[in-house]
Every structure is written in C-alpha cells, then in structure tokens.
Amino acid sequence: MFRLADFQLNTINQLKDSMYENENEIVLKSPTGSGKTIILTHFIDEYGKGHFNNVFIWLTPGKGDLEEQSKEKMDKYIKNSSTKLLSDVLISGFKENDACFINWEKLTKKGNKALREAEKENLQERIKMAHNNGLEFIVIIDESHQNNTVKANDIIELFNPKKIIRSSATPKNIANARVINVPEEDVMAEGLIKKMLVINEGFGSNLTVENQVGFLLDKAIEKQEELKQAFEEIGSFVNPLIVIQLPNNNEVIHDEVERYLATKDITYDNGLLAVWLDKKNENLEGIEENDAKPIAIIIKQAIATGWDCPRAHILVKLRENTSETFEIQTIGRIRRMPEVMHYENDLLDSCYLYTFDEKFTDGVKKHMGDGALKGEKLFLKQEYRDIKLTTEYKTDLSKSRDASKALRAFHAFYEEEYGVTGKTKENKIRLSGSNKYVFSDKVVKKVASGTITFLNKEEFENLERSNLVEPLNTHTHGRDYHNRVSALGAKVGLSYEQVNTIIRRLFDENVKYDKKILRLSTREVYSFVLNNFNRLKEDLRIAMAKPFVHPSMPLETYIEKEIYLPREFLFTYDDKNRVQREYQSNVYKGYLSSAEKRSDSEKTFEKFCEDNRNVDWVYKNGDKGSEYLSIVYKDNADNQKSFYPDYVVSIKGKIWIIETKGGFSKAGESEDIDRFSPKKFQELKRYLEKNDLKGGFVRKDKSNNELFICVDNYSDDISGEEWQLLSDIISNE
Known part of the structure; x- marks a missing residue:
C-alpha cells in the first residue's frame, strides 16, 4: 500500500494552508527525488474535495512528454481523478475539479505547429467559458525555472488564476511569494534520496592523466562494478547505471566515448550501452527498471527534465560552460534511491560524480554545501581490528504509536x-x-x-x-x-x-x-x-x-549485538581547506582534519583528542546503519528511535562514548537545537552503566573556546556544576 512520507504530508498541509494566505504566488522548493508530483497530485485531490468551482492547470516544460507522464502519475496515485490533456480541453472544455496537464511548448514555442491559430482561439474561448461558469483556475508550474518568459507569463494571465504554484528544486524570482521549502534532510531521512554526493573519489592530490575521457570512464566503470557486487551481496537486483553527459555540439568526444566503451565491451549491440540524443536513441525501452540491462547511457540536455531513473548512480560529466541550474537538475537524476530506502551502507547510500570540470564542481558544491564533498576510501588500522562494541537495534515488530x-x-x-x-x-x-x-x-x-x-x-x-x-x-x-x-x-x-x-x-x-x-x-x-x-x-x-515519561526502557524492547569497527569507510572531506593535517589518533589511516560533515563542536573535539596525550585512539561513529553503534530510545508516543553517539574514544585504556552537541554562546545561551537531548542523555547513561563504560555529552563554551562534559545529570546551564572542563576530567583519569 502506498504511504506518503511525513514530510510529504506536512508539505501538502502547508500548500492547503497557503491557499488562504494573501500571497497570490506560492513557491514549492523541493529537492529532485522528493516526490513533487506525488505531493502536488495529493494536494489537488485533498483541496478539491473541500473546495468548489476550481480547475487545476498543470504546466510542464519542454521535451519528453512530461505532461503525459505527470497525468499518468496522477491517474495512478489518485483513483477516479478527473485528468485531461490539452486535446481533451479543446474538445470538452473545463469542468469543476479538472486537473489539466499542458506542455508549455505547445503554447509558447515559436514556429510550433502543435497548436494551430484556430485551436489557440478555441483554448481562449474555453477559458472564457469557464470563467463565465464561475470556475476559478489554480495554475501549477512544474520545473518553473525553465520557462520564466514573457510568452509564458502571457499564457498564465489568460487563465487569470486565483493562485499560482511554482514548483522547482531551483526556483527563481521568489520575491513576494509564499515559499514552502522542503528540507533536503527530511527527504533524505525518509530514504528517498542518497545521503551524499561524492566527487572524484580516489583522485588524490596529484594526478597525471594521458587520456581524460578514458580515465573518467575507467573510474565510473570500476565504481559501477563495485556497486553491482554490493547490491548482489544484499540480494538486490539493482543494476546501477552510469550517466555520461557530453558537451553540446562536440561529435569528437561523442565518438571517443563510444570507441573507448567498446574496448570495455560496452556497446549498443550487446545492450550494455544506451544513448538519448536529439538524433540518436538506442536501448531506451525499460531503461528505468532497476534490473534493466544497460550499465551506461550517453546523454545531453534532453535527460535533464522529466526523466525518472532511480538506478542512475554515477555521473561522468564531460559538458562545458552550461548554466548551474540545469546542471543541478542533472545531479538530481543520480540522487534518487532505487528501492526508496537507505541500505545503511555508505557505498550504496551515496552517488558519484567524476569530472575534470572545476567550474562545474565548484557550482555543485556551492549549491549542495556539505552534501557534495571530495571522497576517499579509508581503511582501519591493523591494531584496532579486534575492538568490539555492543550495539542496540530497534525490534522488528513495529508497535503502533501509543x-x-x-x-x-x-x-x-x-x-x-x-x-x-x-x-x-x-x-x-x-x-x-x-x-x-x-x-x-x-x-x-x-x-x-x-x-x-x-x-x-x-x-x-x-x-x-x-x-x-x-x-x-x-x-x-x-x-x-x-x-x-x-x-x-x-x-x-x-x-x-x-x-x-x-x-x-x-x-x-x-x-x-x-x-x-x-x-x-x-x-x-x-x-x-x-x-x-x-x-x-x-x-x-x-x-x-521530554524525558519524564520513559525514564528507562524495558530491556526486551530492543535487540543487542556485538559489532567490530568497520574495516573501511567512505571518508568525505573539504579538499579546498588549506589545512590537511592527518590525525594520528584516529583509528583510520589517512583521516584528515578537514573532515566534513562536522559541526563546530565535533571539529573542536577531534582536534582536542589529537592534541591530548591521554587519548589512545578516536573513532567517529556513523549516523545511520547497522554497522555503527546505536542506542535505542522512545519518544513519548512510544515510537522507537535510534541514537548514534558521535565518538568512541579510548582514554588511558578505558573506552568512553561521547556525544557532541551544539555549544553555548558567549552569553551562555544554549545552541543545541535537538529537543531530544535530555532523552538521549538518559539512554546514553543507561547504556554506559549497563556496559561498564564511561562517557557523556560534550559541548563547546564559546565564551572561552573550551570543551565541557556532562556525565551525571543533563542541564542546559553551562554555569552549573553538571558541566565540567573536559581536559580536567581526562587528566584526572
């Protein structure tokens, strides 16, 4: 049974609320892969049930018959919905609660014969008739960044809409509009998109390359094979796809790519290679299926809009000098999760970009922030391979919320x-x-x-x-x-x-x-x-x-298991940072001070450990996945949740579990935004006592740039005796 994610339900509610607000325009800013079509079709359905005399106009951009795809999705998600294409409107006109899907180009493109003058006049008559019948239009503009033109605006004015909803991952011109922003982390938390974009993994700091195209394709093929094997090991049939993006009007590179892939036995004839260009299309049928045969597809701009292929995992970018907006849309095509869930495996939960285009790389980083980082695979040092930890898993039997x-x-x-x-x-x-x-x-x-x-x-x-x-x-x-x-x-x-x-x-x-x-x-x-x-x-x-309902959980409500530190992991870092200091205290060889994503408290704590002679070693725990240390707790509606402490540290031979939180401002005000901190502290304390370990919560006091630790009773008051100077605690061990 299809289930809307919590963030999708919340967005639908925000859209409904915005219909009562003063702004005429609503901007839905939602990442590629978040299910914008699902959100908007359910909004149309729910709003239409309680409100009368409305007609929804859904305008889609450009190529790829996106209007037909969107209509098909609404027919699939919303049973008995009244959906129409432009041809249906010209024949039968508009009726209450119609959802009409129309391609922009059929109305605006110069020289387009798809809509003759008589039909344009007929459309205007249909709109006028609808207004005379008391119907009001709500216009939804899909991928709104692509058709922000005078002609497009003239079309919108024809409908004289009571509300305009602009939907895009990269919206423009959002002044004087009600903005509904779907946070990327919410989409990620639901398993809809990949956790990380890894750029140029394994390139190192110095690189000598004889053939740029061959080098990038080799990296992509190696990663495809590694991903394919990892999917097979978990019993999945997903066949990860490489997207090779060519420069426009460059037949030389196109030929070079095809010739090089042929040396790797990846061709059109054996079905492993597909192409989607204006003048050439091969092996495209069923390519979106997770187990489809092609392992690589050659594309240009046509792929950017309306193509939904969740198994696309790797992008080789050979384009030059294109707009950032379009490029970000292309990146979005490799960010979807193929089976709408995370695998709790960094390899499978990341997507990969290989390119020598530094301008493009900088544009991606600027747009995605810490979601796009340089990546290297690091290996656990030999002396730490026997370290064992006890982790807690949520029970498989999901209790209904109480x-x-x-x-x-x-x-x-x-x-x-x-x-x-x-x-x-x-x-x-x-x-x-x-x-x-x-x-x-x-x-x-x-x-x-x-x-x-x-x-x-x-x-x-x-x-x-x-x-x-x-x-x-x-x-x-x-x-x-x-x-x-x-x-x-x-x-x-x-x-x-x-x-x-x-x-x-x-x-x-x-x-x-x-x-x-x-x-x-x-x-x-x-x-x-x-x-x-x-x-x-x-x-x-x-x-x-609040921690007053479940001071501690019955032991039978979670599962315990012993785990070892992962032998390898994907290390992401800021390669532009001027300081690239290797932390010798870390359990992984090659762990750098420029590690990202890291909060200010985490960066300060890692540097503290590196400089403190009482610290034997440091392990940075993952934030999701069965291979990492987790502690189970409940919220006050009986929902089980997993808490992943940030660090495992050995101090004078004794293991400590440390969670870092937002610090305290210079005025002593708390900067911790996690409402569940008191509950997590409670459960960490339970875990430490049960496993005879030490630990606590560490936070940075910005008034003196020192780290403080809380080990007994949680408090948000840095001046209280609950918070002690971390260096004093460690030196007294």
Whole structure:
C-alpha cells in the first residue's frame, strides 16, 4: 500500500494552508527525488474535495512528454481523478475539479505547429467559458525555472488564476511569494534520496592523466562494478547505471566515448550501452527498471527534465560552460534511491560524480554545501581490528504509536511548563497573558500595517501588528481545523484521529477526561486550535521529547549485538581547506582534519583528542546503519528511535562514548537545537552503566573556546556544576 512520507504530508498541509494566505504566488522548493508530483497530485485531490468551482492547470516544460507522464502519475496515485490533456480541453472544455496537464511548448514555442491559430482561439474561448461558469483556475508550474518568459507569463494571465504554484528544486524570482521549502534532510531521512554526493573519489592530490575521457570512464566503470557486487551481496537486483553527459555540439568526444566503451565491451549491440540524443536513441525501452540491462547511457540536455531513473548512480560529466541550474537538475537524476530506502551502507547510500570540470564542481558544491564533498576510501588500522562494541537495534515488530502515552506526556508538559492544575478556569488565566495563548470565540489573524523606506527584514519586522477578527464559521473554519490537526500529527508521527482525541480530551468540555486542562465548547475548541496553532505545534513537539515519561526502557524492547569497527569507510572531506593535517589518533589511516560533515563542536573535539596525550585512539561513529553503534530510545508516543553517539574514544585504556552537541554562546545561551537531548542523555547513561563504560555529552563554551562534559545529570546551564572542563576530567583519569 502506498504511504506518503511525513514530510510529504506536512508539505501538502502547508500548500492547503497557503491557499488562504494573501500571497497570490506560492513557491514549492523541493529537492529532485522528493516526490513533487506525488505531493502536488495529493494536494489537488485533498483541496478539491473541500473546495468548489476550481480547475487545476498543470504546466510542464519542454521535451519528453512530461505532461503525459505527470497525468499518468496522477491517474495512478489518485483513483477516479478527473485528468485531461490539452486535446481533451479543446474538445470538452473545463469542468469543476479538472486537473489539466499542458506542455508549455505547445503554447509558447515559436514556429510550433502543435497548436494551430484556430485551436489557440478555441483554448481562449474555453477559458472564457469557464470563467463565465464561475470556475476559478489554480495554475501549477512544474520545473518553473525553465520557462520564466514573457510568452509564458502571457499564457498564465489568460487563465487569470486565483493562485499560482511554482514548483522547482531551483526556483527563481521568489520575491513576494509564499515559499514552502522542503528540507533536503527530511527527504533524505525518509530514504528517498542518497545521503551524499561524492566527487572524484580516489583522485588524490596529484594526478597525471594521458587520456581524460578514458580515465573518467575507467573510474565510473570500476565504481559501477563495485556497486553491482554490493547490491548482489544484499540480494538486490539493482543494476546501477552510469550517466555520461557530453558537451553540446562536440561529435569528437561523442565518438571517443563510444570507441573507448567498446574496448570495455560496452556497446549498443550487446545492450550494455544506451544513448538519448536529439538524433540518436538506442536501448531506451525499460531503461528505468532497476534490473534493466544497460550499465551506461550517453546523454545531453534532453535527460535533464522529466526523466525518472532511480538506478542512475554515477555521473561522468564531460559538458562545458552550461548554466548551474540545469546542471543541478542533472545531479538530481543520480540522487534518487532505487528501492526508496537507505541500505545503511555508505557505498550504496551515496552517488558519484567524476569530472575534470572545476567550474562545474565548484557550482555543485556551492549549491549542495556539505552534501557534495571530495571522497576517499579509508581503511582501519591493523591494531584496532579486534575492538568490539555492543550495539542496540530497534525490534522488528513495529508497535503502533501509543496515543494514550502521548496524551499523558502532553498533559505532563503543561503541568511542568505552565503550572496547570485541575482548576480549568485558573488554567485559562495561566495559559493566556505572558504565555500568549489566545482565547476567543472568533478567529484572530495578525496583519501588518505601516510604512517602510527600505525593503529589508528589519523594517518589515517593525511594522505595526493588528488583529484581523473573523466570526467563526464551522463550515469554512472546520476545514481549517482539520488541516491544522493533521499538520500537528505530521510533526510528531501521530494520525489526525490521535491528535484530535488528545485535543478533545484535554480541552473540550463535551469529552470526558479526568485531567482536563480547559473546558471549551466545540466552537471554542475550533478557534483555540486555529488561533494557537504555532504554539500548540511547538508545545506538542517538546512534549514528545521530554524525558519524564520513559525514564528507562524495558530491556526486551530492543535487540543487542556485538559489532567490530568497520574495516573501511567512505571518508568525505573539504579538499579546498588549506589545512590537511592527518590525525594520528584516529583509528583510520589517512583521516584528515578537514573532515566534513562536522559541526563546530565535533571539529573542536577531534582536534582536542589529537592534541591530548591521554587519548589512545578516536573513532567517529556513523549516523545511520547497522554497522555503527546505536542506542535505542522512545519518544513519548512510544515510537522507537535510534541514537548514534558521535565518538568512541579510548582514554588511558578505558573506552568512553561521547556525544557532541551544539555549544553555548558567549552569553551562555544554549545552541543545541535537538529537543531530544535530555532523552538521549538518559539512554546514553543507561547504556554506559549497563556496559561498564564511561562517557557523556560534550559541548563547546564559546565564551572561552573550551570543551565541557556532562556525565551525571543533563542541564542546559553551562554555569552549573553538571558541566565540567573536559581536559580536567581526562587528566584526572
């Protein structure tokens, strides 16, 4: 059964919410591989069910019949949906809740005969007729960065849309628009895209090459064979694909690539090579299937838009002087996970780029930040191959989320945070006032007014804020209430029904519960949720992370296993860093001070260990995967989660487990954004006691640039006695 990811549900809810906001344009910025089509088709379906007289126009770019692909996807995901192509519209016109998929080029491209003048006039008549029938248009522009032209804008104006939704991984011109940003880490966490893009793995610092094309292709073929073997070892039939991107108008390189691949027995005739060019197409049928035969495909620009081939794993980039936007779209084609999950294996969970185009490499790094790094394979030093650790795995039997525990946690949070008691009238006073909960039988929205001189953030923030009050309409605002409750659930992994039950039991006078916080009428519950959505969202999120519900877990709720340190791993680093110091204390040979991704606390801790003579060795733990050390804990809805401590360190022969967290500012304020830190600390302490180890949480105090460690009772107060100078603790061992 198809299941939407939490971030997709959250994005759908944000899209629905944005339909009530003032901005006419909505920008959906979502990484390639995040399922933008899935998100938008479900949004169309859900919004259409509760709202009337709408027609959705889905505009797609360029080549590849993308409009037909998008229509087919909506027909697949949304049963009984009313989808149309342009030809259908010209024949039968627009009807309520139609989703019409139209290719931009059929309307805008100069000299395009696909749409004759009579048909253009007919389309305009169909639009006019729809307006006369009281229909309103919502225009969705897919890959919006590609057709931002005067002609395209004229087409949009024909529809006179009440909302425009622009969708792209790299949107342009987003001023005065409501921006909905899908974080890449959320997409990654769901296993939809690969964790890392590794650039020029194994190139080293000095390179002498006789044949650039042959060198890059050799690297790609070696990596393809390594990936293929790794897939076979886990019983997967995925055949990883190499994408070879040629420069435009360069037949010489095209011929050279084909000739070189032939020497490796990769040809069109034996089915191992495919090509997708304007004037040449071979072996493309079924190439998107995970077990398809071709191991390499030669492409130019045609591949960039609308091609969905999750087994594409490696890019050899031979293009020159192209726009960064297009290139990033191409990178997106190798970032999808072929089986929509991570394999907990760095080799399979990464994608690979081989290129000598430094301009392109810099553009990718600029766009992706720490998601694109130089990579090298490092090997475990001989003397550390017998080190064993006990790891904990979540049980295979997935427990259903426990709404009753979430309810108790939410109530306990209100007791601790706001001091609520059984006296509901007094609780209302406590929650209002300085705690800023709004109580009204009307719906209150904040609006800004005033004058500004410069278009900057500070002046906008200084505008006067006033309340726009609407009488509560259970029909209109009822839909808003359901959307808000669904969004609350998406934040903490609970269903709409579970969150609605929690809200009703705590706040609704008509639902019995012995620990009522408020006694509101049904209408007041609606306005309470709508007026206090952001505060409820934050409070519910904190409540799920508080450590007061599960001080420790029963041992039977997880599985224990002994593991060794991984013999090898993919080391990623910043090759542009001027300092490339090799850390001798690290268990891997060749581990550099320029290691990335690393937080400031992690970098400081690694340097501290390297310079401290009491440290025998340091191991940087992975952040996901069965080969790494993990500790199991629960949130307050009984969801099992895995916590991967950052470091295993040997200090004077004794093993310590260390988790680094965001530091403290110079003013002593906490910079730790992890709401689950207290819970993780609790479970780390349990793990250390059970396995007779030492350890704790380490954080950096920016007022003195020193590292401090907490080993007994977790606190967010750096001035408290719970935090001790790390160097003192280690020297006293």
